[in-house]
Amino acid sequence: MSQFLGWIATLPAWLQIVLVIAAFLAVIGLLLFFIEIAPRSGKKYTIVRLAVCVLVPLIAMLLLGSVVWAALIAAVLGALFFYLDYRSKQGAGYLFQLIGFLAPAVILLAIGLIYPTIGTTIQAFQDNRSKGFVGLDNFVWIFTQPYGIRVVVNTIVWVLLVPALSTIFGLAYAAFIDRSRGEKIFKALVFMPMAISFVGASIIWRFVYAAKPADQDQIGLLNQIVVWFGGEPVFWLQNSPWNTFFLIIVLIWIQTGFAMVILSAAIKGVPAEQLEAAELDGTNAWQRFMNVTVPGIRSSLIVVLTTISIASLKVFDIVRTMTAGANETSVIANEMYTQWKGFETGRSAAFAVVLFLLVMPIIIYNARQIKKQREIR
Numbered sequence: 080m081s082q083f084l085g086w087i088a089t090l091p092a093w094l095q096i097v098l099v100i101a102a103f104l105a106v107i108g109l110l111l112f113f114i115e116i117a118p119r120s121g122k123k124y125t126i127v128r129l130a131v132c133v134l135v136p137l138i139a140m141l142l143l144g145s146v147v148w149a150a151l152i153a154a155v156l157g158a159l160f161f162y163l164d165y166r167s168k169q170g171a172g173y174l175f176q177l178i179g180f181l182a183p184a185v186i187l188l189a190i191g192l193i194y195p196t197i198g199t200t201i202q203a204f205q206d207n208r209s210k211g212f213v214g215l216d217n218f219v220w221i222f223t224q225p226y227g228i229r230v231v232v233n234t235i236v237w238v239l240l241v242p243a244l245s246t247i248f249g250l251a252y253a254a255f256i257d258r259s260r261g262e263k264i265f266k267a268l269v270f271m272p273m274a275i276s277f278v279g280a281s282i283i284w285r286f287v288y289a290a291k292p293a294d295q296d297q298i299g300l301l302n303q304i305v306v307w308f309g310g311e312p313v314f315w316l317q318n319s320p321w322n323t324f325f326l327i328i329v330l331i332w333i334q335t336g337f338a339m340v341i342l343s344a345a346i347k348g349v350p351a352e353q354l355e356a357a358e359l360d361g362t363n364a365w366q367r368f369m370n371v372t373v374p375g376i377r378s379s380l381i382v383v384l385t386t387i388s389i390a391s392l393k394v395f396d397i398v399r400t401m402t403a404g405a406n407e408t409s410v411i412a413n414e415m416y417t418q419w420k421g422f423e424t425g426r427s428a429a430f431a432v433v434l435f436l437l438v439m440p441i442i443i444y445n446a447r448q449i450k451k452q453r454e455i456r
C-alpha cells in the first residue's frame with residue numbers, strides 16, 4: 080500500500096485527482112455490491128458471487144504477490160458469499176441490507192462517541208497523568224475554586240441568554256417580513272452571518288470592540304462612535320462581567336439567522352384558514368400571532384431552542400478567538416482546552432463530564448417532545 084501511495088505521489092496533480100476519485104467510486108461500488116447485489120437470491124446473482132470469489136483472490140495475488148494471502152481472501156469471501164446465498168434463498172436479503180446501512184453509522188458512533196465518552200469519564204476521576212485514581216477531587220476543584228465556579232456560571236449565562244434572544248429576534252424578524260416585498264433579500268441579509276465561521280465572526284467583532292487610548296485614532300467601530308459623541312474609549316472586552324455579554328452578542332448575531340429561517344418556514348406552514356377564522360372572531364394581529372401562529376409552530380420553536388442551547392453550551396471558538404478566556408470570560412469548552420494544554424488532563428476531563436451532564440437534559444427533553452409529536456400523529 081505504501082508503494083502504491085508513493086507511486087501516486089509521483090504522478091501529475093490532475094492524474095492524482097482522477098485516481099483518488101476512481102478509488103472513491105470503487106469503494107462506493109464495493110459497498111453497493113455487498114449491500115444491494117450480494118444478498119439477492121437467484122441463479123444470476125449466485126454466478127456473480129462466484130465470479131467475485133474467483134476474481135478478487137486473483138487480483139489480491141497480483142497486488143500482494145502472495146498465494147497465502149490470496150487463499151485466505153478466497154476462503155473468507157467464499158464463506159461469506161455462501162452464507163449470503165443460503166440466507167437470500169430464505170428471503171432474508173433485507174437483513175444484510177439493513178446491517179450494511181447501519182454498520183458504518185454504528186461503528187463510527189462507537190469509535191467517535193461511545194469510546195471517547197467512556198475514556199473521558201474514566202480520566203475525570205484520575206490525576207493529571209491519567210494514572211492514579213483521585214476520586215471526585217477534580218470535580219471538587221471545579222466547584223470550590225472561584226475560577227471554576229465562574230466558568231460554570233458563564234456557561235449557564237450563555238445557554239440562558241443566547242437561545243432566548245436569538246429565538247425572539249429570529250421569530251420577530253420572520254413574522255414581520257413574512258410575505259413582504261423583498262422577503263428573500265431581507266432573509267439573505269440576516270442569514271448571512273451563518274455562512275461565516277465562528278472564528279471569522281469573532282475576528283470581525285474583535286475589530287468592532289477594539290479600543291485604543293484616547294490620544295490615538297480608534298480602529299474599533301463602537302469606540303469611534305463613542306468618541307464622535309464626546310466620550311472616552313471603552314475597553315469592552317476587559318470590563319467584567321459585561322465583557323461576557325459582549326461575547327454573547329456575537330453568537331446571537333450568528334444564530335438569529337438560523338432561527339429566522341426555521342421559524343419563517345414554520346410560519347408559512349400555519350393553515351391560513353385558522354388565521355382567517357381568528358380574524359373573523361375579531362382578534363387583532365397580536366392575538367392572532369400569540370394564539371394561532373405560536374402554537375402552530377411550537378415544534379419548530381423547540382427545535383430551534385434546543386439546537387441553539389447545545390451550540391451555546393459548547394461554544395469555544397468565539398471565546399478562544401476574542402479573549403482566550405481572560406478577564407473572567409472563560410466557558411467550559413474553552414477551559415477544557417486550557418486545562419488540557421496545561422497538562423491537567425484530569426481537570427480537563429472533569430470539565431468535559433460537567434458539559435456532558437449539562438447537555439443531557441436538553442437532549443432528553445427534545446427526545447421526549449419528538450416522541451409526543453409522533454404519538455399525536
